[in-house]
Structures are given as C-alpha cells and as structure tokens.
Amino acid sequence: MTKESKPKKFRNVLLIVLGIILISAGVVVLGILLRWWSFGNNYIKVNTVIEAKSVSKEIPIGYGKYKDLVCVTGLIVVENEGFLEWRNQLGEVVKKSDVKMNSPIMRSNKDYLVVAEAKGRKIEVYQKQTLLWRLEVDGGILNVDINQNGYVALVRKYTGFKSAVTVFNDAGKELFTAYRATNLIANAIVLPNNSTTVLNSINTNGCALETLIEFLGPDGNDINKYIIDNTVILKVLPMNRDMALLGSAKEVFLVAANGKQKFLRKFSSVQSVSALNSDIIAVAGVTTENSSSSSQMVQFLNTKNEVQNSLDFGSVIKSMLAMDDAVVVNLGRKVLVLNRHGQVLSGATLSSEVLKIFILEKGKVLLATSDNVVICNY
Numbered sequence: 602m603t604k605e606s607k608p609k610k611f612r613n614v615l616l617i618v619l620g621i622i623l624i625s626a627g628v629v630v631l632g633i634l635l636r637w638w639s640f641g642n643n644y645i646k647v648n649t650v651i652e653a654k655s656v657s658k659e660i661p662i663g664y665g666k667y668k669d670l671v672c673v674t675g676l677i678v679v680e681n682e683g684f685l686e687w688r689n690q691l692g693e694v695v696k697k698s699d700v701k702m703n704s705p706i707m708r709s710n711k712d713y714l715v716v717a718e719a720k721g722r723k724i725e726v727y728q729k730q731t732l733l734w735r736l737e738v739d740g741g742i743l744n745v746d747i748n749q750n751g752y753v754a755l756v757r758k759y760t761g762f763k764s765a766v767t768v769f770n771d772a773g774k775e776l777f778t779a780y781r782a783t784n785l786i787a788n789a790i791v792l793p794n795n796s797t798t799v800l801n802s803i804n805t806n807g808c809a810l811e812t813l814i815e816f817l818g819p820d821g822n823d824i825n826k827y828i829i830d831n832t833v834i835l836k837v838l839p840m841n842r843d844m845a846l847l848g849s850a851k852e853v854f855l856v857a858a859n860g861k862q863k864f865l866r867k868f869s870s871v872q873s874v875s876a877l878n879s880d881i882i883a884v885a886g887v888t889t890e891n892s893s894s895s896s897q898m899v900q901f902l903n904t905k906n907e908v909q910n911s912l913d914f915g916s917v918i919k920s921m922l923a924m925d926d927a928v929v930v931n932l933g934r935k936v937l938v939l940n941r942h943g944q945v946l947s948g949a950t951l952s953s954e955v956l957k958i959f960i961l962e963k964g965k966v967l968l969a970t971s972d973n974v975v976i977c978n979y
Contacts, residue, residue, distance in 0.1 A: 645911065645913065645942075647915075656949040657690075657975065657978060659974070660677075660690070660692040662677065662973065664679075664956075664969050664970065664974050665970075669705070670957075670959075670969065671708065671714065671959065673687075673709050673711075673712060673713070673714045673727070676689065676730070677967065677974065678714060682701075684699075684700075685697065685705070685716060687730050696730045700725065702716065702723055704721075705719070706742070706744065706745055708745055710749045712728050712751075713727070713748075713749070713751045714726070714727040715727075719742060720741040720742065721741065722738050723735070723737055724736060724737075724738060724753075733771070733773065734772065734773030736773065738757060738767065739757075740760070741758045743764065744787070746788060746790045748790065748792070750771060750795055752768065752769065752795050753791070754766055754788075754789035755769070756787075756788060756789055762780045762781060762782050763784055763786075764786040764802070766786055767779075768791060768821070776820070777819075779800070781800075785802060786801070786802040788837055789837075792841075792842060792845070794842040798821075799815070799816055800814070800815040800817065801847075809830065809831065810833065811828060811830055812828070812834050813826060813828055813829075814827040814828075814829065814834070814837075814856055825858060832849050832852065833849060834848070834849055836874055839876070840879065843857055843858040843859075845857075846874060848871055848874035851871055852865060852866070852868065853868070853882070855906075864905075864906035866902065866906060868886045868887060868888055869887040871885070872919075872920070873886075873922075875928065877901075877923045877941065878925065880903055881903060883900070883923050883928050884899070884900045884902065885899045885920075885921040886898070888911070897914060897916070897918040899914070899928060901941045909941065910942060910943060912939065916932050918930055918932060919932060919954075919955070922958050922960065922966075926940055926941060927939060927940045927946060929960075931958050934952070935949070936948055936949050936977060938977065938979040947977055949977045951968065953971055954970065956969050956971060966979060
C-alpha cells in the first residue's frame with residue numbers, strides 16, 4: 602500500500618461514516634415530522650402558538666345581559682329588551698330599532714339581517730343599518746333564515762296545517778307559501794341562486810322518525826325530495842347553487858336538487874359542519890377512524906367525499922365556523938383561525954370561555970364571552 606492510498610482510504614471511510622450519520626439524522630427528523638403531519642392519512646397536528654398582537658381590545662357591550670347578537674359586515678347587532686342596537690367596532694351605538702319584538706329571532710348573512718318575533722307575527726329585513734321592509738304575517742313564527750342576497754324563508758304555524766313556509770325576495774315581495782299538513786318544518790333556506798328553497802321537516806304522524814328534505818322551485822312547486830329515516834337533521838346549509846349540506850349528530854350528507862345523495866359520511870360524533878366554499882366542507886367532530894381518542898378533528902372533505910386534510914387539535918372543540926377558505930375553531934378559552942392546510946392564521950386566548958364565534962367582516966372574527974366581545978384579526 603502506498604503512502605498516498607492511506608489518506609484516500611481514510612477519506613472514503615470518513616465520507617461513509619458522515620453519510621450514515623446524515624441519513625440517520627434525516628430519518629430521525631423525518632420521524633419527528635411525521636408525528637406532526639401524517640402524509641398517508643393527511644393528519645396535521647395543529648401548532649397552537651398564538652401571538653398576542655393578533656387580538657384587538659375588548660369591546661364593553663356587556664354581552665352577558667343580552668339574549669342574542671349577530672354581525673352584519675363590520676357591525677354588531679344586539680337585542681336589548683326587545684329592541685335592536687347596531688354598534689360599531691368600538692362598541693358605540695350607531696342605530697336603534699323603533700319596533701319592539703318579544704323574543705326576537707335574528708339571522709344575518711353578510712350585509713343582510715332578518716329579525717322575526719318568535720311565536721309572533723312581526724318580521725323586518727335590513728341591509729346593514731337600512732330597513733328594507735317590514736310586515737306582519739298570520740300564524741306564529743317558528744323560524745327564519747336569510748340568504749346572501751336578501752331572500753327570506755319564514756317558517757310558521759298555520760291554521761289547519763302542521764306548518765308552512767313563506768319565501769320573500771329582497772324587496773319583501775311574497776314569492777310563495779307552501780303548506781305541510783303532516784310534517785313539521787324545522788327550518789328552510791333559499792339557495793344562492795334565489796330560485797331553489799330547501800325544506801327540512803319531520804313527519805310526526807308515524808311511530809318511526811322520518812326526516813324529509815324537499816327542494817322547491819321559484820313558485821313553490823316540488824322539484825324533488827329526499828327521505829332520511831331515524832335521523833334528525835340539525836343543520837341545513839347551502840353548498841352551491843343546487844346542493845344542500847346536511848348535518849346530524851353523527852352524519853354529514855350532501856344532497857342535490859335532483860334528489861340524489863352525493864355522499865353520506867358517518868362520524869362517532871359531529872360537533873359542527875360548515876361550507877368553506879362551493880367545493881370544500883369542514884366537519885368538526887370525532888371520526889369513526891379516531892373514535893377511541895378523546896381529541897377532536899376538523900376534517901375537510903370535497904364534494905366527492907374525499908378527505909383533503911384532517912386537523913388534530915388534541916382537545917375538545919366547542920364550536921366551529923367557516924369563512925372563505927378558512928375556519929374559526931373554538932376550544933373554550935382559546936380560539937384559532939386556520940386555513941384548510943393546517944396553517945394557523947391567527948388566534949386568541951381569553952380569560953373567560955368563548956360562548957359564540959362570528960364573522961365580523963373579512964379579516965376579523967368576533968368572539969363573545971359571558972361578559973364582553975373581543976375582535977380577533979387574522
């Protein structure tokens with residue numbers, strides 16, 4: 602062996618050793634990463650580190666003494682002793698309603714607000730602070746909803762029938778009233794196309810529980826219907842122009858206006874369901890695959906029933922709300938805003954438990970506690 606070959610051999614051995622060390626380190630790092638992000642199952646462990654600067658100061662509106670509140674594009678609307686108060690983001694009153702309602706039901710959708718008197722006759726519709734129309738109807742009001750274009754679906758009792766739904770356009774013109782003799786309508790929504798109404802009703806005549814999902818046309822004519830046995834649908838949301846997203850205590854359905862079920866996905870429990878956009882669904886709860894875990898997930902599905910991602914928060918989710926391509930997740934005293942890829946956009950840790958979460962406007966979430974409200978920027 603020559604003098605020159607010894608250093609060369611030593612250098613080769615050193616390179617092999619270094620290579621083994623680098624590969625081993627890479628495997629260790631990869632193993633750590635896979636604990637946080639499982640590419641096979643698309644499970645993402647959420648990093649809940651929150652910067653305090655993302656949270657605005659508390660607004661002293663005394664949320665605890667009010668029965669309800671909603672948000673209408675940058676404004677907070679609260680019910681105070683039967684009257685409505687519009688408040689800006691400093692908590693200052695900028696408008697008060699002039700008609701008192703007993704136990705008002707408030708629903709908002711972007712710029713639009715509808716308020717109806719529970720078990721009463723009064724209904725009003727506003728665009729931000731402007732009153733668009735008001736009237737009194739026959740029968741006791743049971744529920745109300747408004748779509749993003751100002752179309753209203755009003756559910757009420759009606760003499761000789763179990764229930765009825767009346768649909769109004771954005772100007773307050775009655776488009777139709779549909780009566781149901783055997784079914785009690787729980788809620789109804791008008792899809793974004795303004796021409797399709799979805800009814801969620803329960804047949805109370807038989808011994809077995811039967812939920813009926815109906816699609817009605819612009820004149821109230823039947824387009825199609827879908828029957829779900831032994832299940833109570835708790836939430837009905839518009840998915841796009843011709844589909845409705847349905848949520849029960851343990852199932853999520855996607856149903857089209859043609860009456861066909863797009864998919865059914867079962868969970869051990871469903872806490873909340875939301876539509877991020879026309880293609881993505883967010884479900885908060887415990888999946889059947891993860892039923893033995895005490896933690897809860899937010900699972901993102903597409904309209905083909907394919908799981909895109911699953912966010913694991915490691916704790917119980919109290920409530921969830923979707924907006925554009927992100928979700929707001931309430932963990933009790935901690936609230937996180939994330940996109941569907943698991944990136945934390947913002948969040949807040951509060952001294953008291955968050956009771957409700959709202960979309961105030963683009964880039965701002967309203968968090969309501971038992972005492973006050975807090976604006977969280979994202």
